[in-house]
Amino acid sequence: MSEERFFATTAKGVEEVLAAELTRLGASEVAVDSGGVRFGGGMEAAYRANLWLRSASRVLMPLGEFPCETPEQLYRGVSGLPWVKYLTPAMTLAVDCSLRDSALTHSGFVALKAKDAIVDVLRDHFGSRPNVDTKDPDLRVNLRLFRNRCTVSLDCSGTPLDRRGYRLDRHEAPLKENLAAALVELSGWDGTTPLIDPMCGTGTIVIEAAMKALRIPPGLSRQGFGFQRWRGFDKALWERVVAEARNGILTDLPAPVQGTDISHSAVGMAAQNAKRAGVLEQITLGRQQLSELAPPPGPGVVILNPPYGKRLGEEEALRPLYKEIGDVLKQRCKGYTAFLFTGNLELAKSVGLKAARRIVLYNGPIECRLLKYEMY
Template structure:
């Protein structure tokens, strides 16, 4: 997903973009971080690196962190939390490293103010992120607060929902630009059609989100932020050039999808109806089919799903001429039962599960 994210940043006009394994860096004033949080569809967090130093023990971690100017970002009346991930390092326990980091930060502030901030793991004013790899520690501030996949619209969800950021990445990887129909014939709680409608209407994914991390920082300018939000609202389209359609066999899933679409502000822009995959009836092509069928965790489920994948292949062959279909699956063995040759395979991870986005040309 890194290149997809880099392309998003480029379209926002942000400078200094460097694609790395697992992320993308960029440079600019703080307002660019605010815009990134508002507009990015495929990023999980926007982190602001503060420092990088060698770290091979709890003491070196403590000293490196204590030397930073925490009073520029935090005061005793604010709350704090520390996230930590470790890889190939002398430090082997992330909980211990987070505790040492918290001690260093609060001790630094106690020295300056005579008082220390409180720790609030669930909802802090400032979230600090430590990444320790091969005894090198990168210290960052989390401008996002919570993960950016939490758009604020998905208040009801199906059993195994697709993360909003991953759904947005799948849409980007189809090269769909909103000018032709997009269908999700197994839409569940509606994440793919909703993310497609957000994109096609020019609606920022962060528009309905109530709280970003940077909004609690001392240098936050509510007037500047409100200007960004109003500018974004002024660009949103009321109608779309092509239909976005979601269908599902489950009435309960469709009820969730309709509520989620309404909360996302796109309820009028997506068509959601009950249908079996065998009755697939898209508008005339060209168009995009994009869906994420179940891929089963247990052997009994997998046996049952083989016939479903055959039905998917039959429906695509018989009813979707002129379309390009994309099937996202975490089970390559099941995908073979579609009975069509994929013209492209893109490897992606859905959490810990290695998946494939398979592309089929339906002539």
Template sequence: MNQYFATVANGLEPLIVEELERLGAHSVKPGFRGAAFEGDRTLLYRVNLWARLPFRILMKLHQFPCQSADDLYRCIQSIDWSAYLTPDLTLAVDATGKTEQLNHTHFTALQVKNAIVNQQQEMFGDRSSVELQEPDVRINVHLDRDGCTVSLDSSGNSLHRRGYRPAVGAAPLKESLAAALIQLSGWQSEQMFYDPLCGSGTLPLEACLKSLNIAPGLFRERFGFETWLDCDRDLLDHLIQEAKSSQKEALPAPIWGSDRDPQVIEQAIANAQNCGVSDQIWFSEMELIDVVAPTDSGVVFCNPPYGERLGRDSDLGAFYKQLGDVLKQRFKGWTAFILSGNKELAQAIGLKSSQRIPVYNGTLPCQLMKYELY
């Protein structure tokens, strides 16, 4: 059994524990911005392929007390790096956290890199080159109090970048956060899902992938572990085929998105095509004032803008009031979820929320507000 750590956005620790346990992880324990768990190589590949919430899945190599730069260098050199890295493979080092003496992440990363390549020079007379963007092996070093944890990053590029969304609108919602919001809402795939402010389509698309049981990792070009020395290509191919064969053919209930901006609707349609779900999901250009409920019940979900202004001339307070009016007058029998990072604007909706769930959109504290529309 290897030890792993899945990193998530602040506040999503309880959700990632649930997701990891569903995927078969053992000994799952919540931590700071993530959860530790145990499992074999199959689980590592499966979590990268299927998990909707994490940014990265780290495989723990070593943990040791560390107070100074000398401690760090010596302990990094005590690891036999030839088991993970040969001179023909490129590397990158990511450092997070700090101690009293090691309080600059760039210096920490440099110290780790030097310890590794100096060991390679002694062993092989050659060393790995540094490649920051797409390294063959990405090493993660985390300092906390007087300790250091060294891990390999099995994911490569952050898992929130599914790969289906080269086209994004302004201030797009991360795919992993969209998936988390949908999970927090308790939405079931038998309920219609409608986002009347859908932008480039992230919320409807994540709902669609979940409803059709499509693994989010299927759209990625590659995972970090694919260039590891012990990569089992046959196992990965088997898990990919297994994921493809478990997809559902049709949605149990419609998933719609609309937006006033024709350009972002074009982006949403392109993203749906990249997912292979353009025949399942409906996107349309529509002003909010023209939106009506397409069925008697369902879930309406939206992430309205919460900056100072919407466009050049329109007032956001009036926009939020209009949103509240549309929901109140035209969506009786539905449940609404609105993500807001601005309490004053949320009050302009003019509806009483039945639940407010604190979440972070990046570093911005927000609330996912639930409204029962009678």
């Protein structure tokens, strides 16, 4: 089998975490790039990546790259790719486009022009063309146009990889699953000491931590992946990869993982999410004031993702909460390493602790910091 190359996308700032994940999975030629990581290893590596990657958004398979300043160049470049290998008239198709700093400025037009090129190639070869299905296509094509260079890829993942399948309730401003997993990874937590989230909301951080410690692949409960509908999908290989993963799942957590929150409804949703993720019996969830936090003896890890007041007036109202976080960490978390994830550096000053490390991350478009505090 030829060695296909792939590109796993992720949030800005998470690239190194993702590269380490791919290296642990045994992928070859792992190379960090802006917004993602390149890797090789053939379709087996792509199957494993989709099943196992905790911090990725998508896994793409680049088909080609070409200079692109005009609609004609775009049409010609897309037409020259081997679509007959991947598509038949019986399959459905969708084209997504993201662009920046290029002569072609309308992503909808670029996607439409590329789609025309693809269906013309198919019509010339088969005598008929595939239909477009933007919601649930058999083959999703991804176009990235950056500084007048166009990269055309097939989307191996289908729906984004952060959609694990356990979170149905989208509570107010939740953290995406893959970013929560990245926070756990960046904390250095290895599962052998307690992990506490005293502002757990709907439980994403503690669920991701428990799944990691129990070796539950994040893709195990998903409805499916894009590559499963491709021509040449190797069902036997995929079933072997999944069976291997199932056999490696642990039944018990080596150390406590607990999440608490002041909100009854949030804790209720966290329990439902944890149940769907298969970790409810292993973790501890409960309603609790932040000031009542009583973690097990350290060492351990505390991760907090407090609200960070996007609207006018909210910032002032949240200042006492950030001060309380600092007080609770000082008084109740001796021996722990604490990590605060926030998009508001002004509020973070109210914690009143000196950060040992500051990691720049992005939560969607918001520039954030993951602040590390050593609690002696």
